[in-house]
Amino acid sequence: MTTDIATGARGRTRKAILDAAVRALAQDPAASLGQIADAADVGRTTLHRYFPDRAELLAAVAQEAGQQLSDAAGRARLDDGPGLDALLRSCQTLLQLGDLLTLMFSEVVSIEACGSELGFTQALDDACARGLADGTLDTRLTAGWVQGVLWSSLYLGWSELREGTTPSHDVVSQLLLTVRKALAAPAD
Amino acid sequence: MTTDIATGARGRTRKAILDAAVRALAQDPAASLGQIADAADVGRTTLHRYFPDRAELLAAVAQEAGQQLSDAAGRARLDDGPGLDALLRSCQTLLQLGDLLTLMFSEVVSIEACGSELGFTQALDDACARGLADGTLDTRLTAGWVQGVLWSSLYLGWSELREGTTPSHDVVSQLLLTVRKALAAPAD
DNA sequence: CCGATATGGCACACGAGTGTTCCACTGGCT
DNA sequence: AGCCAGTGGAACACTCGTGTGCCATATCGG
Numbered sequence: 356m357t358t359d360i361a362t363g364a365r366g367r368t369r370k371a372i373l374d375a376a377v378r379a380l381a382q383d384p385a386a387s388l389g390q391i392a393d394a395a396d397v398g399r400t401t402l403h404r405y406f407p408d409r410a411e412l413l414a415a416v417a418q419e420a421g422q423q424l425s426d427a428a429g430r431a432r433l434d435d436g437p438g439l440d441a442l443l444r445s446c447q448t449l450l451q452l453g454d455l456l457t458l459m460f461s462e463v464v465s466i467e468a469c470g471s472e473l474g475f476t477q478a479l480d481d482a483c484a485r486g487l488a489d490g491t492l493d494t495r496l497t498a499g500w501v502q503g504v505l506w507s508s509l510y511l512g513w514s515e516l517r518e519g520t521t522p523s524h525d526v527v528s529q530l531l532l533t534v535r536k537a538l539a540a541p542a543d
Numbered sequence: 544m545t546t547d548i549a550t551g552a553r554g555r556t557r558k559a560i561l562d563a564a565v566r567a568l569a570q571d572p573a574a575s576l577g578q579i580a581d582a583a584d585v586g587r588t589t590l591h592r593y594f595p596d597r598a599e600l601l602a603a604v605a606q607e608a609g610q611q612l613s614d615a616a617g618r619a620r621l622d623d624g625p626g627l628d629a630l631l632r633s634c635q636t637l638l639q640l641g642d643l644l645t646l647m648f649s650e651v652v653s654i655e656a657c658g659s660e661l662g663f664t665q666a667l668d669d670a671c672a673r674g675l676a677d678g679t680l681d682t683r684l685t686a687g688w689v690q691g692v693l694w695s696s697l698y699l700g701w702s703e704l705r706e707g708t709t710p711s712h713d714v715v716s717q718l719l720l721t722v723r724k725a726l727a728a729p730a731d
Numbered sequence: 732c733c734g735a736t737a738t739g740g741c742a743c744a745c746g747a748g749t750g751t752t753c754c755a756c757t758g759g760c761t
Numbered sequence: 762a763g764c765c766a767g768t769g770g771a772a773c774a775c776t777c778g779t780g781t782g783c784c785a786t787a788t789c790g791g
Binding site for chain 2: 747748749750751758
């Protein structure tokens with residue numbers, strides 16, 4: 356407990372490196388350790404002191420991503436209410452992951468690898484299945500396709516958001532609108 | 544004309560290298576020239592004979608992509624009929640680009656760089672504007688967002704297709720269904 | 732004040748990818 | 762046969778990222 360993972364100087368710089376890694380890798384999936392160290396305002400030596408390998412750094416980033424992912428899923432209350440509403444809520448919370456979304460889509464870290472550990476993937480599957488069963492989702496679509504629409508739309512939203520030219524509110528409203536229209540069961 | 548770009552042995556191996564580059568770079572955006580040469584069943588020396596630089600190879604790939612892109616756009620007849628229908632047609636033709644889509648999304652090749660030259664970007668913009676004006680597209684959406692939905696859905700469809708687990712016909716039908724529902728103007 | 736901890740800079744060795752050069756081989760053509 | 766374009770392989774030098782070790786410096790707590 357004297358050297359906890361989040362205590363004092365060690366914890367602070369560790370987090371700084373991790374954050375910088377997410378930022379730098381999102382901007383360039385092949386960013387060198389030197390670039391990451393620079394982004395963290397840290398010497399490359401120090402980076403190696405915390406993460407001996409590039410692989411270990413990536414693993415730590417993946418773990419961090421998994422944590423954020425399951426936090427966002429928790430905030431979305433995936434188990435509550437109609438399936439479609441749960442998915443739309445998760446759109447909003449997942450959008451806050453920011454650069455982590457870029458990392459998942461550029462496959463620097465795999466969604467399955469860090470999401471499955473904490474049951475996130477399972478919760479999302481369940482929400483899709485529930486939505487197809489409770490009549491809120493279009494049954495002409497596969498559960499897998501529904502998830503795919505969610506992720507690709509999320510990526511689109513984050514791209515627009517990162518661009519900075521569209522106000523955050525407009526992005527969210529257009530995102531929710533298109534996803535709902537695309538996935539909702541037909542009126543008749 | 545004795546040494547045209549597509550004539551005889553030189554043209555054939557050039558095309559083989561280009562195709563292999565698309566394949567290899569789609570699978571791994573950081574593929575080495577050696578890997579590309581292997582994929583083309585060609586010595587690395589030969590590859591350098593055709594494309595002295597890695598940059599030149601990438602430029603050639605981009606040009607090829609631009610050509611394919613504008614061909615697909617032509618087949619989709621972007622200027623004909625209601626805007627929404629034109630976009631749905633382009634979904635189908637663009638899906639045939641295959642690995643080239645992966646290259647565009649992994650930003651090995653930028654859509655703007657190779658698409659703008661041939662007026663493809665312009666034609667797509669026009670189709671979106673026409674759709675918003677003729678009442679086939681949902682006017683609550685931005686033209687930019689409409690294009691974004693098109694591309695991200697296209698990426699989703701190609702991902703499923705490449706996976707190989709879903710039959711081609713099912714992918715196309717789900718793709719067209721979700722895109723149409725997402726972008727179509729509301730019934731009332 | 733002093734020691735422990737954390738950090739930064741520097742230098743080194745190592746491997747991978749790249750671009751170049753040179754030479755040998757094969758095929759088709761006259 | 763000889764010629765020649767096209768090709769493949771080996772060798773080389775160069776760059777860049779990586780991982781390691783060492784030493785000087787700063788900062789915090791006693």
